[in-house]
Amino acid sequence: MQNNPPVFTAEQVSCTVPSPDGDRIVFSGLAFAIARGEIVDLVGPSGSGKSSLLTAFARLNPHATGTFMLEGRTADGFTPQRWRREVAYLPQKPILPGNTVAEAIRLPFTLAVRADAPTAAAGADGDGRQGRFGRGLSRFFRSDGAHARELLPNGRIRGTLDAMGCDDIDLERHPHDLSGGQAARISLARTLLTEPKVLLADEVDAGLDDENADRVASIMAYAAGRGMAIVRIRHRPPDGRASRIVTLEGGALTETMAEAADGKGAGR
Ligand SMILES: Nc1ncnc2c1ncn2[C@@H]1O[C@H](COP(=O)(O)OP(=O)(O)OP(=O)(O)O)[C@@H](O)[C@H]1O
Numbered sequence: 001m002q003n004n005p006p007v008f009t010a011e012q013v014s015c016t017v018p019s020p021d022g023d024r025i026v027f028s029g030l031a032f033a034i035a036r037g038e039i040v041d042l043v044g045p046s047g048s049g050k051s052s053l054l055t056a057f058a059r060l061n062p063h064a065t066g067t068f069m070l071e072g073r074t075a076d077g078f079t080p081q082r083w084r085r086e087v088a089y090l091p092q093k094p095i096l097p098g099n100t101v102a103e104a105i106r107l108p109f110t111l112a113v114r115a116d117a118p119t120a121a122a123g124a125d126g127d128g129r130q131g132r133f134g135r136g137l138s139r140f141f142r143s144d145g146a147h148a149r150e151l152l153p154n155g156r157i158r159g160t161l162d163a164m165g166c167d168d169i170d171l172e173r174h175p176h177d178l179s180g181g182q183a184a185r186i187s188l189a190r191t192l193l194t195e196p197k198v199l200l201a202d203e204v205d206a207g208l209d210d211e212n213a214d215r216v217a218s219i220m221a222y223a224a225g226r227g228m229a230i231v232r233i234r235h236r237p238p239d240g241r242a243s244r245i246v247t248l249e250g251g252a253l254t255e256t257m258a259e260a261a262d263g264k265g266a267g268r
Pocket residue numbers: 017018019026044045046047048049050051052053
């Protein structure tokens with residue numbers, strides 16, 4: 001268990017999914033905690049429920065229940081959107097819309113601008129959702145790109161990417177031109193720029209070669225060194241970055257301290 005007080009805790013986390021034979025319990029009554037600056041690896045057999053657990057933490061899993069706290073505040077005190085900004089779930093497959101890499105990186109800022117704008121709810125349902133999502137993503141870039149560029153200018157993106165070892169990435173290229181490794185790093189960098197307190201990374205190094213997987217891991221260590229708590233689902237052998245390895249198997253979580261590293265642990 002971590003020495004510092006936890007930034008995020010989860011208690012009594014359960015997940016029940018529909019199946020042809022009736023509802024099936026994937027896990028029940030699980031508990032988890034993570035401290036600032038910690039990297040924890042979540043491992044376990046395929047289908048054991050790792051993604052279900054992380055999406056439960058992010059309040060993205062309709063089949064899951066539990067009590068979640070961030071910095072001592074229960075999840076009920078946050079809107080789901082606010083919660084997901086602080087407890088960010090990063091899926092395996094990068095989704096990078098827009099005409100340039102810079103636009104793709106600015107997407108969360110563009111969405112935030114629209115969410116805050118008084119006109120965002122016009123012609124939409126109660127929370128503005130239909131209005132924002134019903135008209136196609138390109139609208140975001142057209143209407144609020146300028147404001148998002150003020151919030152997140154190219155210079156800041158460039159500086160952040162360079163600090164994360166992404167100096168090989170041209171911001172003006174089309175996102176489709178990125179290699180798989182570059183796309184994974186850009187997707188990660190974009191989430192880090194929104195400065196969540198907890199990052200839930202779901203096998204984001206799957207499909208990458210060892211060199212690119214190591215670059216992704218270095219970026220996460222950089223973020224952890226600045227206080228972010230990070231949970232990584234991984235199928236690769238331990239890479240020395242995590243302080244703990246938590247295994248989900250047969251509906252139970254068991255924990256082992258990771259070997260104290262090879263000099264590449266969180267924040268080092
Ligand atoms: N919406 C759903 N409906 C039915 N079954 C589901 C649903 N979501 C998840 N499951 C089932 O829940 C179980 C856990 O899935 P989950 O994706 O969380 O496992 P995992 O450990 O992340 O697997 P992997 O390592 O293969 O990604 C699986 O048996 C999966 O088929």
